[in-house]
Amino acid sequence: MSKKNRIICGLDVGTTKICMMIARGRPDGSLEVLSTGYANSSGLKKGVVVDLDEAAASIRKAADEAEGKSGVSVDWVTIGAAGDHFQGFNSHGAITIEGNHQEVTAEEMAQVIRAAQSVPIPPDREVIHVLPQEFFLDDHGGIQNPVGLFGSRLDVNIHVVTCQSSLNQNLINAVNRAQMRVKKVVLQQLASAEAVLTRDEKELGTAVIDIGGGTTDIAVFIKNAVQFTKVLPVGGSHFTRDLAVGLQTPMEEAERIKKESGTLLTERILEGETVVVPGMGTRAARSVPRMAVCEILRDRAAELYELVKDQLWKAVENERLIAGIVITGGGSMLDGMLELAEETLGMPVRQGLPLGVQGLTEELSHPVYATSIGLALFGAEEAGYRKRSIGKTNGSPGLFNRILSWAGN
Ligand SMILES: Nc1ncnc2c1ncn2[C@@H]1O[C@H](COP(=O)(O)OP(=O)(O)OP(=O)(O)O)[C@@H](O)[C@H]1O
Ligand SMILES: [Mg+2]
Known part of the structure; x- marks a missing residue:
């Protein structure tokens, strides 16, 4: 494999998936995505490593895929981390x-x-x-x-x-065991924000809420600076677990039902709509009213947004988030998440898709890529290929050099 110059790599070590993004810094300061690699993560819970070998193996799998597609071997990575120890x-x-x-x-x-x-x-x-x-x-x-x-x-x-140093070191060790070195650890929501927020949103006041699998990560920006960060140990897997327990069905089935039939817009559910729910072990499948399924999800979402609301209240006190809320991460894909957020938080809400890649590729324009794209942007700043924008101290104009193009695989 060739070692190309100006290679930047973002590695999102999520609770449910590992996503590796290999990009190249261009002389004009923009970035070109060369490849991505994806693996289901194992060995992580609520953002922290609980099994080193498993975590390393899933990181390596995502890296192998990204390296294989672009023919670039990666040494140094910028990694995203979460967990409520932050x-x-x-x-x-x-x-x-x-x-x-x-x-x-x-x-x-x-x-x-x-x-x-x-x-x-x-x-x-x-x-x-x-x-x-x-x-x-x-x-x-x-x-x-x-x-x-x-x-x-x-x-x-x-x-x-x-x-917490030990938990951070465990994550770094997992990456090292996957034969890569860590250039920088970035709080996940700061990376996601880098990918999804506009300069105006950061200036006027916005909260980015990254609803992942194991955690929900909040960052508040006002006057183009980070005012508040918080990691809540609740994410999409809790929605799935609630369904699994409430419907007495295996986790994989609960996950599928959540994605295929889940909605928080319960008023739109028609009378008589049902969902086939496979039973645990050898138990037979049964038909459950779709309303009952979605009420379980709605209760969890309402509880999550109450937690978020408490945090935002602490964060901004009397200052208003004039540009509202941007929700990203896989958890934001559940039908009705944005609407319920508007209702509960009383502010305008939009979904955060990585900016600058829209129109270039459908594949990257997805909330689950927000963190890895943001990490590549952070990596480019570290390497000096792109000017700083978060907490900038050099008077740069901020977010303008985003990912420029997709080189394909
Ligand atoms: N279409 C969908 N509908 C509902 N939930 C979805 C959908 N797509 C993804 N999810 C949920 O998103 C979650 C994963 O999101 P994401 O990939 O952002 O998490 P992660 O980065 O691995 O985790 P974390 O950030 O907590 O470490 C899972 O719980 C998954 O069920
Ligand atoms: Mg995540």
């Missing part, structure tokens, strides 16, 4: 600007960010993201890059994401 908090720091002219230098900008980070972190946790939100010079805010500006006191607000 925690986000906001912090503040301030320094005095030295010198005659009191012009802020890049070193002073770094220094004030370090000052904001001087919050004790428990020894079993580590920092994975430090995201500047806003700088202030002599109390004048709204500054995203203070370098070169004059003032005597520099303040910054930042958002910090930490995780």
Whole structure:
């Protein structure tokens, strides 16, 4: 296999699927998708590794597929991680600007960010993201890059994401065991947001909600900065489990029924509509009213959105999310998820499909690809092929260089 230059690889290690995306950075700063690989994940629960060998094997399977399609072998990957051991908090720091002219230098900008980070972190946790939100010079805010500006006191607000070191290391070990090295770990919803949000949405105020298999991951953006992050340990597999328990049917059947017959728009179900539900073990299949099936799903969805609502309330207090909510991840595919979100959260809701790939390929324009596309975008930033957009400190115009094209397989 050839090792091509400017290769970037995003690896979404999800609870239900592993998705690998191999892309190439172009000289103009855009990305070209070369191939994708997909595998059902095993050895992961609620976003964390519970069986190292199984997790490594499913990661390798997705990697083999992506490598086989593009003929590119991958060394370094940017991985997405979730799990409710991830925690986000906001912090503040301030320094005095030295010198005659009191012009802020890049070193002073770094220094004030370090000052904001001087919050004790428990020894079993580590920092994975430090995201500047806003700088202030002599109390004048709204500054995203203070370098070169004059003032005597520099303040910054930042958002910090930490995780439990051992669980993070388990994920890295699983990738290493699959013969790849980890360049960066990115909180999944930040990657998804990178792929699905527009610059305006980030500026005006939007919450991205990535409803995965094992977790629901929230990130709130206001003024083009991350204000809040939270991972809830509930996802689409809980919907499936509820069906399996409530209907007394195997998990695979419950998953199929959810996708084929599930809807939260119960008012649209016709009287007399039924679903054939296979029994457990040797028990016979039976016919169950579709309404009964969908009420189970609706109860779970309503409960999930109540949890989300509590979190959003904490996150934004009186500030409004002017651009509303963007829902992505496989869980957003359940019929009626968007409508119920609008009803429960009282805000406009749209589905988040990866932007920039729309119209290029049907295959990539799907919510389950949001994280892996976002990871490739993060990887491109890390490698310097693309300017930063989240918590940017260099005054870049933000999200404009997305995936440009699909090279096909
Ligand atoms: N058409 C559909 N209708 C209902 N649910 C769906 C549909 N398609 C996918 N799902 C659900 O989406 C979930 C998987 O979503 P996704 O691939 O985003 O999760 P993941 O990234 O593997 O998990 P996580 O992000 O929690 O680690 C599963 O629970 C699956 O049942
Ligand atoms: Mg996911």
